[in-house]
Amino acid sequence: MSILRFLVKRLVLSVFVLLGLSILIFVISRVLPGDPVRMALGSRAPEWAVENMRREMHLDEPLYKQYIFWLSGAVRGDLGTSLVTRRAVSVDIREFVPATLELALFSAVIMAVFGILLGAVAGRFRDTWVDNVIRVFSYIGVVTPSFVFAILFVLLFGYILRILPTIGRLSPWIARPPTVTGLMTIDALISGNFAALGDILQHMILPAVSLALGPLAQQARIARSTVSDNLGKDYILSAKGFGIPGRVVMLKYLLKPSLIPTVSIMGLDFAGIVANAFLVELIFNWPGFSRYGVNAMLNKDLNAVSAVVIVLGMVFITVNILVDLIVAWLDPRIRLGAERGK
Amino acid sequence: MVRWFRREAFRRRWEAFGKGWYKFSRNPVSVIGLVLVLGVSFVAIFAPYVSPFPSHAERYVNFPEASQEPSTSHLFGTDVFGRDVLSRIFYGFRYSLMMGAVVLSLVVIPGVILGLLAGYYRGTWIDTVIMRITDIFLAVPPLILALAVASVLTPNIFNAMMAVSLMWWPWYTRLVYGLASSLRNEFFVQSAEVIGASRRHILFRELLPNCVSSIFTKMSLDMGWVILIGSSLSFVGLGAQPPTPDLGTMVADGAKYLPDQWWITIFPAFAIMITVLGFNLLGDGFRDLFALEET
Numbered sequence: 043m044s045i046l047r048f049l050v051k052r053l054v055l056s057v058f059v060l061l062g063l064s065i066l067i068f069v070i071s072r073v074l075p076g077d078p079v080r081m082a083l084g085s086r087a088p089e090w091a092v093e094n095m096r097r098e099m100h101l102d103e104p105l106y107k108q109y110i111f112w113l114s115g116a117v118r119g120d121l122g123t124s125l126v127t128r129r130a131v132s133v134d135i136r137e138f139v140p141a142t143l144e145l146a147l148f149s150a151v152i153m154a155v156f157g158i159l160l161g162a163v164a165g166r167f168r169d170t171w172v173d174n175v176i177r178v179f180s181y182i183g184v185v186t187p188s189f190v191f192a193i194l195f196v197l198l199f200g201y202i203l204r205i206l207p208t209i210g211r212l213s214p215w216i217a218r219p220p221t222v223t224g225l226m227t228i229d230a231l232i233s234g235n236f237a238a239l240g241d242i243l244q245h246m247i248l249p250a251v252s253l254a255l256g257p258l259a260q261q262a263r264i265a266r267s268t269v270s271d272n273l274g275k276d277y278i279l280s281a282k283g284f285g286i287p288g289r290v291v292m293l294k295y296l297l298k299p300s301l302i303p304t305v306s307i308m309g310l311d312f313a314g315i316v317a318n319a320f321l322v323e324l325i326f327n328w329p330g331f332s333r334y335g336v337n338a339m340l341n342k343d344l345n346a347v348s349a350v351v352i353v354l355g356m357v358f359i360t361v362n363i364l365v366d367l368i369v370a371w372l373d374p375r376i377r378l379g380a381e382r383g384k
Numbered sequence: 385m386v387r388w389f390r391r392e393a394f395r396r397r398w399e400a401f402g403k404g405w406y407k408f409s410r411n412p413v414s415v416i417g418l419v420l421v422l423g424v425s426f427v428a429i430f431a432p433y434v435s436p437f438p439s440h441a442e443r444y445v446n447f448p449e450a451s452q453e454p455s456t457s458h459l460f461g462t463d464v465f466g467r468d469v470l471s472r473i474f475y476g477f478r479y480s481l482m483m484g485a486v487v488l489s490l491v492v493i494p495g496v497i498l499g500l501l502a503g504y505y506r507g508t509w510i511d512t513v514i515m516r517i518t519d520i521f522l523a524v525p526p527l528i529l530a531l532a533v534a535s536v537l538t539p540n541i542f543n544a545m546m547a548v549s550l551m552w553w554p555w556y557t558r559l560v561y562g563l564a565s566s567l568r569n570e571f572f573v574q575s576a577e578v579i580g581a582s583r584r585h586i587l588f589r590e591l592l593p594n595c596v597s598s599i600f601t602k603m604s605l606d607m608g609w610v611i612l613i614g615s616s617l618s619f620v621g622l623g624a625q626p627p628t629p630d631l632g633t634m635v636a637d638g639a640k641y642l643p644d645q646w647w648i649t650i651f652p653a654f655a656i657m658i659t660v661l662g663f664n665l666l667g668d669g670f671r672d673l674f675a676l677e678e679t
Contacts, residue, residue, distance in 0.1 A: 055519075058516065059516075059519050059520055059523050060523075062516070062517065062519075062520035063520050063523050063524065066520055066521070067532065070532060070533055070536060071532075071536055181661065181664070181665070182657075184664060185608065185657050185660040185661040185664055186657050186660075187612050187615060187616060187619075187653075187656060187657075187660075189616065189619055189635070190635065190653040190656065190657065193635070193639055193642070193649060193653065194650075194653075196642070197642060197643065197646060201642070201643040202643075313524070313525045314525060316525070316528075317525035317526075317527040317528050318527070318616075320527065320528065320531060320620070321616055321619060321620060324620070325639075335528070335531075336531070336620055338535075339531050339532060339534075339535035339620075339622065340535065340620070340621060340622070342535060342536065344536070347532050347535060347536075350528075350532075351524055351528065351529070351532055354524050354528060355523045355524050358523060358524060358525075359523060
C-alpha cells in the first residue's frame with residue numbers, strides 16, 4: 043500500500059519535473075540567439091526556402107503557441123522532425139536508444155560489482171597496503187575524465203596490444219542477430235548465436251570500462267567508508283560473540299547494510315555514465331543515443347536536442363525511482379510513502 | 385574596551401586558524417592537494433615566464449620542428465604545427481583555472497542565497513517554488529544540459545563558462561537547503577527570532593556562517609569537476625576553439641594523430657588529471673578538517 047502511494051506521488055512529481063524540463067529546454071533552444079532554420083539550410087539557401095521551412099516548423103508563431111504545439115506533439119510521441127536528417131526524431135531515437143542503454147547497463151553492472159567489491163575489501167583491510175593500493179586507484183579513477191580512459195584504452199588495446207576491437211558494436215563480417223529487444227547481447231542469446239554474442243561483448247568491454255571506472259572509484263570510496271564504519275559497531279561484535287561464522291557476519295550483517303549508501307547514489311552514477319557516453323560513444327564510434335545527441339548538438343538540430351534531453355530526463359527519473367525502491371528494500375528503517383517525522 | 389575586544393577576537397581567530405592549519409598540515413592527502421593546486425596556479429599565473437616557448441601558446445607555425453618526440457629541447461614533444469606541447473599545457477592551466485574560477489564565482493552566490501531562502505522558509509511556497517525549479521535542473525546531468533546550452537551558442541570558452549554556470553547553481557541550492565532547513569530549528573536561530581532579529585540577520589548572520597565550511601569544501605571539489613566538464617565541452621568542440629591552448633581541445637586535436645604521436649594527447653590529458661586531482665585532494669582535506677560527512 044505504502045509503496046503504491048509512494049509510486050503515485052513520485053510519478054505525479056515526475057510529470058511536473060518533465061514539464062519544467064521541457065519548458066527549460068524549449069526556452070534554451072528558441073530564445074538563445076541563432077536561427078535554426080538558417081543553420082539547417084546553410085547560408086546560401088534562398089530566403090523563400092528559409093521562410094517556408096520556418097512556417098512548416100511553426101517557428102513564425104509566438105513562443106507560447108510554439109511550445110503548446112510542440113508539447114501536444116510530444117505527448118502523442120511526435121517529437122518533431124530532425125532539421126538535419128529530415129526524419130522524425132522519435133524514429134531516430136527508437137533506433138539509437140537500445141545501443142546506449144545496453145552499454146550503460148553493462149557499464150553500471152561493472153561499476154556496482156567491482157566498486158562495492160573493492161570498497162568492501164579496502165574497508166575490511168583498512169590501513170593495510172591493500173587499502174592504500176585501492177585508495178590510490180580510486181583517486182586515479184575519480185579524477186580521470188572518461189574520455190581520457192577511452193583514448194588510453196584505444197591506444198593500449200586497439201593499437202599496441204591489438205586484442206580488442208575499438209569501433210562499433212559488431213564486427214562487419216558477423217551477421218547481426220535478428221532484432222527483438224534492440225539490446226544486441228540479449229538478441230544474440232535469444233537466437234542462440236554465441237559467436238555473435240562473444241563478438242558483441244568484446245566490442246562492449248572497452249567503452250563500458252572507460253565509462254565505469256570513474257563511478258566505480260566513487261562507489262569504492264563510499265563502500266570503504268561505510269564498511270569500515272560498520273566494522274567497529276557493537277552489533278558486529280555481538281554477532282561475532284554469538285559465534286556466528288565470520289563469512290556470514292561479513293556478508294549478511296556487514297555487507298548488506300553497507301550497500302545502502304552505495305546503492306542510493308547509483309542513480310546519480312547511472313546519469314553520469316550516460317552523460318559521459320556523450321563523449322565516449324564518439325571515440326568508439328558507438329552507434330548510440332548519446333552519439334546521436336552530440337551530433338544533434340554539433341549540428342544545432344534543435345528538435346533532436348530537445349528530444350534527447352527530454353528522453354534522458356525520463357530515463358533518469360525512472361532510474362531514480364527504481365533506486366529508491368531498492369534502497370527501501372535494503373533498509374527496513376525506510377518506510378516509503380510514510381509522512382516525515384512520524 | 386572595544387579595541388581590546390577587537391584585538392582579542394582577532395587573536396582568537398588567528399589561534400583557531402593556526403590550529404586548523406596544524407591539523408590540515410598533518411594530513412598528507414591535503415598537503416599533496418595544496419602543493420598540486422599551488423603548483424598549477426603558479427605555472428598558470430607565470431606562464432609567460434616559466435614556459436620554454438611562450439610564443440607557441442596560440443597561433444604559431446614551425447613546420448621544420450613539427451611532430452617531434454619528447455626530447456631535452458622539447459620535454460613533452462611538439463605538435464603537428466611544431467608548437468611546444470609543454471608551453472601550451474602551461475597556458476592551458478590558465479584556461480582550466482579560469483573556467484573553474486569564473487563558473488564558481490558566478491554560481492555560488494545565487495545558489496547559496498536560494499538555498500538559504502528555501503531552507504529557512506521550509507514548507508512554504510517559497511521552498512516549493514525554489515526547490516521544484518532546482519529539481520528540474522537536477523533531472524539531467526549538468527554535462528548534458530551544458531552541452532545543450534553550449535550547442536545553441538557560438539562555441540568559445542566564454543560561452544562554455546556561461547553554459548556550465550547556468551547548470552551548476554542548483555547543486556549549491558540543494559546543499560545549503562539541506563543544511564539550512566535543519567539549522568533553522570536550532571535554538572540559536574529560534575532565540576534570534578524571539579528577540580526580533582531581521583530576516584536578513586537570520587539568513588546571513590545565523591544560518592550562513594554555519595554553512596560556510598560545507599560550501600567551501602564543495603567549492604574546492606567543484607573546481608575539479610567544473611574543470612572536467614569544461615574540458616569535456618572543449619573535447620567535443622563546443623568549448624574553447626583552436627588555437628586556444630585549452631587542455632580539452634588539445635586532447636581532442638591530438639587524438640587524430642594518436643597511435644604514432646601519442647605525446648600530443650597524453651600529456652594534456654595528464655595535465656587535466658593533475659589539476660582535478662589537486663582540487664580533489666584539497667577538498668578531501670577540507671572535509672576531514674571540518675569533520676564533514678562524505679557524500
